Amino acid sequence: MDQQFPTPSHTILHISDTHFVETDGLLHEKVDSDANLALLFEGLKKSSIKPDALVFTGDLADAGQPDAYERLRALVEPICEEYGAQLIWIMGNHDTRPEFRKGLLDLEPTQESVDRVFDVNGLRIIGLDSTVPGQHWGEITDEQYAWLAKELETPAEHGTLIGLHHPPVPSPLGLMALIDLKDQTRFEDALAGTDVRGVLGGHLHYNTTSTIAGGTIPVSVASATCYTQDIQVVHSGVRGMDGAQGYNLVQIYPDRVLHTVVPIAAHPTVYEMTPEILAEFLAKSAAEQAALVEAANASEDALTTSGSDAGSRDLVDAEA
Numbered sequence: 001m002d003q004q005f006p007t008p009s010h011t012i013l014h015i016s017d018t019h020f021v022e023t024d025g026l027l028h029e030k031v032d033s034d035a036n037l038a039l040l041f042e043g044l045k046k047s048s049i050k051p052d053a054l055v056f057t058g059d060l061a062d063a064g065q066p067d068a069y070e071r072l073r074a075l076v077e078p079i080c081e082e083y084g085a086q087l088i089w090i091m092g093n094h095d096t097r098p099e100f101r102k103g104l105l106d107l108e109p110t111q112e113s114v115d116r117v118f119d120v121n122g123l124r125i126i127g128l129d130s131t132v133p134g135q136h137w138g139e140i141t142d143e144q145y146a147w148l149a150k151e152l153e154t155p156a157e158h159g160t161l162i163g164l165h166h167p168p169v170p171s172p173l174g175l176m177a178l179i180d181l182k183d184q185t186r187f188e189d190a191l192a193g194t195d196v197r198g199v200l201g202g203h204l205h206y207n208t209t210s211t212i213a214g215g216t217i218p219v220s221v222a223s224a225t226c227y228t229q230d231i232q233v234v235h236s237g238v239r240g241m242d243g244a245q246g247y248n249l250v251q252i253y254p255d256r257v258l259h260t261v262v263p264i265a266a267h268p269t270v271y272e273m274t275p276e277i278l279a280e281f282l283a284k285s286a287a288e289q290a291a292l293v294e295a296a297n298a299s300e301d302a303l304t305t306s307g308s309d310a311g312s313r314d315l316v317d318a319e320a
Helices: 033-045 066-083 097-105 142-151 184-191 275-282 286-298 310-319
Strands: 010-015 053-057 086-090 116-120 123-127 160-163 196-201 208-212 217-221 246-252 257-263
Touching: 010 033, 033 066, 053 066, 053 123, 053 160, 053 196, 066 086, 066 097, 086 097, 086 116, 086 123, 123 142, 142 184, 184 208, 196 246, 196 257, 217 257
Parallel strands: 010 053, 053 086, 123 160, 160 196, 196 217
Antiparallel strands: 010 246, 116 123, 208 217, 246 257
């Protein structure tokens, strides 16, 4: 079977807003943040996805609790070791810098901004700390912009991704003035003309995409693994809901970056095509494949047909 695209050079798990609370606690007295993230990794292990890095774009603990960081680290680090993946933690407004630095990075627990650069097999990932202590909105300081400009002077082999908690995007909700990234035009100007191929954000608790720098740089916001925001509300009201949690699968190609939303909840199976079924169907001639498609379209009970061609009929019925 001919492939139009090569295998991606890099695969990234973009995860956001885990909001771990104190041991044995529930977020908003309803959401088990630990269990949701564990479910994500259970699904990952059942798949063929092999990540090169895990990028967490902030709000890792709900209130900067040291034990929350300890549990988060204990859950995530073995996953990264299993896949040989780099682990990239980025600050969010619910995180507190001293506890974040000590609990996740083994650094001195100070209020110093957490800005770091990672080389993932030639792909540069820059984690920017957009948080302002005590505030829900974000900003990038003059010192950070100077540091970022210096880092971007030399292009990376596979380009650069910028990760930060506060995404530079508008929103269909009415809250953005309270929680947005300030001076977004300056942020766009800082990236324009560089090798930045994408911006990864969190904070919003729903998936959204946009572009900046005249449409040349995509922005992808991952939903949350804890709870999500209902978009269908009366402005400027908000409604957090226990549903639609997920993460983004980011795959790097020579000429594009692909962002795929991956739900983490378990849902009923409608149909399933195993590799064996697919291989059986593809091994047939074009005429045989066409006959199976015709048979599947003509038979309402094709999915329950027995015999050597049952798997192929499952496949063509699903495709139809």
